[in-house]
Amino acid sequence: MLISYAQDAGNFSHDRETLAREHLAHELKSFDSVAGSGRARLSFANVPLAGASAFAAEAADVTLRLWAMLKPLLRVNKSLALYELVEKRLIPVLTAMELHGVMVDRADLRAMSAEFEGRMAEIETDIHRLAGQDFNVGSPKQLGEILFERMGLPGGKRGKAGAWGTDSSVLEGLAEQGIEVAQRVMDWRQLAKLKSTYADALIGQADENGRVHTSFQMAVAATGRLSSTDPNLQNIPVRTVEGARIRKTFIAAPGCSLISADYSQIELRLLAHVADIAALKESFAKGEDIHARTASEVFGVPMAGMDAATRRRAKAINFGIIYGISAFGLGRQLGIGAGEAKAYIDAYFKRYPEIRAYMEATKEEARSKGYVLTPFGRRCWVPRIKDKMPQLRAYAERQAINAPLQGGAADIIKQAMVKLPKAMADAGLSATLILQVHDELLFEAPDGQARATAELAREVMQGAAGISVPLTVETGIGKNWGDAH
DNA sequence: ACTATCACG
DNA sequence: ACGTACGTGATAGTA
Structure with a gap:
């Protein structure tokens, strides 16, 4: 996402520019490693700047130099059209999504964090009682020694480093044999994951308006998918009851709804x-x-x-x-x-x-x-x-x-994302694209425009690319991400 | 810095 | 004989 920052850097606040500098450094590092391997990826654009900050000028200079090197490679590789028509046009779309952010309910997250902490403490007491001794439940090494040495449970397998495996498939196998401590450890781990990776992290990353701003990477996944970092908003929990509670803390701004639209079986x-x-x-x-x-x-x-x-x-x-x-x-x-x-x-x-x-x-x-x-x-x-x-x-x-x-699925959703802003504007809709999760797009729109936004999103996504099979899109509307499904 | 684990599509 | 379903990123513990 170097380019998006270069493009708009003139409008950035100081903090945002500092962030952009970090991104630039990160991209240059990636470029070095890519260049070193003799492979080119689609990650840079020739974006001219006017009246921008010193940083923007610096970024533009780097960008232009990279472009001079990479454009001939794109042409030789027959990748220029994909670059010009999809990747390059996607850059401002992603920029807008990153800057807009998505609102989280911080009070809800704080309450959940405290609740999980309390429940983990109770579960930990149970685990220590069942194990017959205190130990760090969060340590796979200690857990493996407790389960397979001290308690002498069956089915243990050592990994390369000689450590006992204790992942969920192992614990599930034990739990099915009625080993109570295994189920309790699974419960503890679920809460630990939700508390540290989601509840606590999101509270800390929300801005003063309660919105979190991810960074979308365009040149990481080998297949052409996007990836999302700091925070990763493409792996927000949903599959379990407690996980779904985390997803429900992603909310629409007051007076707005969230609209989810996802491709059905696109791959x-x-x-x-x-x-x-x-x-x-x-x-x-x-x-x-x-x-x-x-x-x-x-x-x-x-x-x-x-x-x-x-x-x-x-x-x-x-x-x-x-x-x-x-x-x-x-x-x-x-x-x-x-x-x-x-x-x-x-x-x-x-x-x-x-x-x-x-x-x-x-x-x-x-x-x-x-x-x-x-x-x-x-x-x-x-x-x-x-x-x-x-x-x-x-x-x-x-x-x-x-x-x-x-990769083909990534190409299709990217084409839809490129078409959507103009389609929304032409329809008189003020809906904003806020997240992409591989086969799903999430929009925020005024309540009164939610239904029209969902219908237009469906239309644009289904028609994004012509293949020999129909594409279908499921949509949903809600006040939070969970209810928008 | 590396490994194990687990969250998502 | 071997042993991994494909693609990612964040966290805590360990060395």
Whole structure:
């Protein structure tokens, strides 16, 4: 995000300019490492400045020098159009989002922090009693020694450094055997995570108006996704009851609503498009429940009266396909053996035969060129595709298969983001884009414009890019982010 | 500075 | 024989 700061630096307050300087330093460091590796990324623009501060002039100078170096590379790489039409136009959109920020309910966060602290203290007492001694529950090393040495529990596995593994899958396994302390540690960890990473951090990062301002990085993810830092607002909790409470502390300004609009199964739609999978395309064209249809195809059960467990297995297979499936990974996800998982995968390939050709062609593309392309021409580098170690090579192959899908989805939502400000203005709407979370956009708008904003967002997002499968967008309106779903 | 863990799509 | 599902970032503990 160097450029956005360079572009607007003349209007910045002192604090904001200091922040911008830090960003500049950060970007230059990234540039050095990228340049050193002989690879170019799309992260710089030629933004002329007028009447700007000394910092802006400095940033502009750096920018112009970088641009002189990078533009020829973009041209040679056939990436200039993507850069000019998408990346460059996205810069002011992200700038506006960062500056606008999103409001949090600080009183609510403070109350939650205190509540979590109290509950953690109680849980800690329980854990110490069950363990038979006091120790630092937050220390994985001490916890592993307590569980697998002092208490002698089964199922312990040591990692590379000889430390016992104590992550959630391990604790879950113990909890299922009725080991009470394991469940209590999971409870404690959840609260610790929510308190430190979210409640306390957000309180500290809110400005005087109670708004938090993230920084969106355009040149970090290998697939072309954005990333979000300081604070990361792309990983705000939502999946658990307590996590959803954190998400509800993200609120609309007085008199405003939050509008959420998210693409439905966008990566699976990209798969249908890119791999040209007839049955999958047909299914999306009909607007079917895609996981139910997969279940029907793979397990041979009728769509009508599909049971939840079968659909769940099919959903895991669909995710697996997007991730560059392995029998091991699918088996672990479903809690079945790799052999059974392999049978599922074989059945999938039989019903959707085009997928095999896509996977083979994509791996070959990566091997021959060192990168793969999204449908919009973005390059995703796959450096270890020819590694002599089979394990690293297999990892690179999964990356190659996933990148056009994840990256293609990123291309599409970026195109929507570029079109939205003008579309909103033309419609007489004052809605502001405030967050992007990979397949979701979050807007803030006056209450009276919420419905119109949702409808326009849907229209622009669904029409952002023409692929051979329809895109669908779900919208919601609420006074907080949780209720906007 | 590195590792383990866990939050999200 | 091996052992990872793809992409990220923040925190606390450890060395």
